[in-house]
Amino acid sequence: MEDPVNSKYWLEVEKTGVLRMELVDHVFYKFIQQGLVKKDILDMMERFGLIAKFSPSPTDVKYFVPAQLKSSPERPL
Secondary structure, three states: OOOHHHHHHHHHHHHHOEEEHHHHHHHOHHHHHOOOOHHHHHHHHHHOOOOEEEEEEOOEEEEEOHHHOOOOOOOOO
């Protein structure tokens, strides 16, 4: 059965390009269990322009995924 919380976060990435830490934790769970450090993976992704970190508040860290940018729909005149 699919986790509705993670589905919500995947949908948010697809629609807005915003990647929340809750989804990062879910995606990197197996890597973390193998001893890899999530921060190192995120830092490398940021360095190569795959993600851009932004923090609306000190406790709310999010990442923007530039590859999710899409052209906006045309507005009716």
